[in-house]
Amino acid sequence: MSTTTIETTVNNGVNVAALLGAREALAKAPEAAQFKWRATVTWVGGTFSRTTVNGYYGLGSEHQHKSEFVFDADHPEVFASEDRGATPVELVLAGLASCLTAGIAAVAQVRNIQLHSVTATLEAGMDIRGILGADSDVRNGFDGVKVTYKIDADASPDDIKALVAQSQKRSAVYDILTNPTNVTVEVA
Amino acid sequence: MRTTTVIIGAGQAGLAMSWWLAERSIDHVVLERGEVANSWRTERWDSLRLLTPNWQSRLPGHRYQGDDPDGFRTMPETIAFIERYATSIGAPVRAGTTVTSVRHIADGYEVVTSQGTWQCNTVVLATGACNIPHLPAVAKAVPPGIDTLTPIQYRNPQQLAEGGVLVVGASASGTQIADELQRSGRSVTLAVGEHVRVPRTYRGRDIQWWMDASGVLDQPYDEVDDIVRARNVASLQLAGYPDRRMIDLNSLTAIGVKLVGRLAGINDGKAQFSGSLRNVCALADLKMHRLLDTIDAWVATQGGDLAIEPPRRYDPTSIEASPPLLLDFARRSVKTIIWATGFRPDFSWLDVPVVDAKGNVRHDGGVVTESPGLYVMGMPYLRRRNSTLIDGVGDDARDLSAHLAAYLGNRRQTTRAAAHAVGV
Numbered sequence: 001m002s003t004t005t006i007e008t009t010v011n012n013g014v015n016v017a018a019l020l021g022a023r024e025a026l027a028k029a030p031e032a033a034q035f036k037w038r039a040t041v042t043w044v045g046g047t048f049s050r051t052t053v054n055g056y057y058g059l060g061s062e063h064q065h066k067s068e069f070v071f072d073a074d075h076p077e078v079f080a081s082e083d084r085g086a087t088p089v090e091l092v093l094a095g096l097a098s099c100l101t102a103g104i105a106a107v108a109q110v111r112n113i114q115l116h117s118v119t120a121t122l123e124a125g126m127d128i129r130g131i132l133g134a135d136s137d138v139r140n141g142f143d144g145v146k147v148t149y150k151i152d153a154d155a156s157p158d159d160i161k162a163l164v165a166q167s168q169k170r171s172a173v174y175d176i177l178t179n180p181t182n183v184t185v186e187v188a
Numbered sequence: 189m190r191t192t193t194v195i196i197g198a199g200q201a202g203l204a205m206s207w208w209l210a211e212r213s214i215d216h217v218v219l220e221r222g223e224v225a226n227s228w229r230t231e232r233w234d235s236l237r238l239l240t241p242n243w244q245s246r247l248p249g250h251r252y253q254g255d256d257p258d259g260f261r262t263m264p265e266t267i268a269f270i271e272r273y274a275t276s277i278g279a280p281v282r283a284g285t286t287v288t289s290v291r292h293i294a295d296g297y298e299v300v301t302s303q304g305t306w307q308c309n310t311v312v313l314a315t316g317a318c319n320i321p322h323l324p325a326v327a328k329a330v331p332p333g334i335d336t337l338t339p340i341q342y343r344n345p346q347q348l349a350e351g352g353v354l355v356v357g358a359s360a361s362g363t364q365i366a367d368e369l370q371r372s373g374r375s376v377t378l379a380v381g382e383h384v385r386v387p388r389t390y391r392g393r394d395i396q397w398w399m400d401a402s403g404v405l406d407q408p409y410d411e412v413d414d415i416v417r418a419r420n421v422a423s424l425q426l427a428g429y430p431d432r433r434m435i436d437l438n439s440l441t442a443i444g445v446k447l448v449g450r451l452a453g454i455n456d457g458k459a460q461f462s463g464s465l466r467n468v469c470a471l472a473d474l475k476m477h478r479l480l481d482t483i484d485a486w487v488a489t490q491g492g493d494l495a496i497e498p499p500r501r502y503d504p505t506s507i508e509a510s511p512p513l514l515l516d517f518a519r520r521s522v523k524t525i526i527w528a529t530g531f532r533p534d535f536s537w538l539d540v541p542v543v544d545a546k547g548n549v550r551h552d553g554g555v556v557t558e559s560p561g562l563y564v565m566g567m568p569y570l571r572r573r574n575s576t577l578i579d580g581v582g583d584d585a586r587d588l589s590a591h592l593a594a595y596l597g598n599r600r601q602t603t604r605a606a607a608h609a610v611g612v
Contacts, residue, residue, distance in 0.1 A: 158477065
């Protein structure tokens, strides 16, 4: 029996070998799979705040991003604010969009599908009577999120649909949005 | 008491192994806590029929001879079938014998039972993959006053308290129980996670016929890309209804079952469902059509007229615009939860350290390599896709009994060589 290495020309810029290797390694050392993600926020004034992310914990030790990332958030002028940053709910959409898109690239790489372009638009509905406390039957958060992808890739329409479905199945932010999570907020 | 091989469990797997050991002249007993086909007798609901057609219950030395090859056996018929098989092959079954411990001894294993202790060289674990219902962690949060049942305890709709029912899980058990309860007049909500949608018949033949003929069911475990994933795939949404109708989420919606997402939490007397329903259905639709593509492609390579009908594709699973995310048990008068969330094997009596954190025996195609002379059968994708079907245990028993016979042969040679070396 001879072994042949199949040269793959598909390159979506995702190091899939490293990801699959990690999955195998973590099966033997599940404690290394425990991560802690962190952010710090400082109120600047009005509804404007600045959140930074840098350190996180994982694979048994502390890590730093290559540089500190900063997210400015504010409310828009229709809320009588100064609109000095994205609204927090838009940051949630950004999180979902980037998580699903990263997943599509990774799954495409595993499935040997070359991507040429991937774009999506996201829209979330919200009844603001919830956050205004005007109607206790209305929830604060989104009443639904609609994501619409446009993907140009060397694959059939069904294979592209399967990419998008699989990326939802493996997405952290999709899970965070679709399932309840215990949130504990304390004053130190 | 002493024998060469102890088989634990007198279901289809243990009996198929007994046939092969007899064929290879290996002395053995089959220990059974109840009677032959015990799980089929005591752990199935009244209306259940086998999910595989009659022809697809081939066992070593047995082929279906009846006049209804495409029918589905009821439970009494299934029990009678396995009983007849046990008798016809003269399997040395010790009924009413509960195994309480299996452990290593110097020259093999000691099997402690309610009817005495056996010493043997080799042991075959044939107690099956479905001994203990697997409940999700959220089961602990069920509010007081709600009855809970597993498919092992469920018998029929009359057994349930008045009121609505939440069925959790949409594989073979969950969908069939939801169908039966809704038709009995109950208001059923079905919580749907990942599932496997397939038509009962396709192009005029049973789906099992296609998977069998095209080799899908025979695909060996060591040729699968991701065997861990393959071993964790949920059971097919199938039912053995005499009219061969398809059961899927669309058929359940059509009779009034309410579909919701995976049960994600229970809080404050309310069940919370995942917002992922649309995606798990999209995944199931895509995978079903991929299977049908495989069948069509195979038909095209075969020539002739295997397919009785032309190819077709099914409507996507229909989901309402905004499926509910909450269910208030009190307000909706839901009085019963049925956990159709899968099963785990029970190896609590196995005192050999080969069981992983999830309760499964570590094995390589049924050979427990960490403990020579120990074998396991009936686990999902043990050696091939049909390892959990009645139809699949015969091939597994043939392969594993060959390994077992070789092991015994080598062992004897080693013992003889050792005796020779010390000048005996």
